[in-house]
Amino acid sequence: MLSERERNALEQIERDLSADTGFAAAMAGSRRHREQRWRPTWTVGLFVTGSMVTILCAVLGSVPPCGVIR
Known part of the structure; x- marks a missing residue:
């Protein structure tokens, strides 16, 4: 500071x-x-992580954790 x-x-x-x-x-x-700074960083990080998981589960629907999410 x-x-x-x-x-x-x-x-x-x-x-x-x-x-x-x-x-x-x-x-x-x-x-x-x-x-x-930490607030937007965490928000963006969580959003990006959730988006990646969603996209991976949509593309690779056979992956075991994705079967649990669906």
Whole structure:
């Protein structure tokens, strides 16, 4: 995590750059994303894992665990 001084410096830079680039909004969004990084990662991981299992069971219907799921 950033110290208070570093955070203030970053916010000042973001304000300076935001006038014509929209950079501050992007940086603020990415910082929020970093602070909450584990939540979307777990959500996406679970979704991808479930999708892979579903696709594998549809393609390889003879695999024993897939028979239990169906």
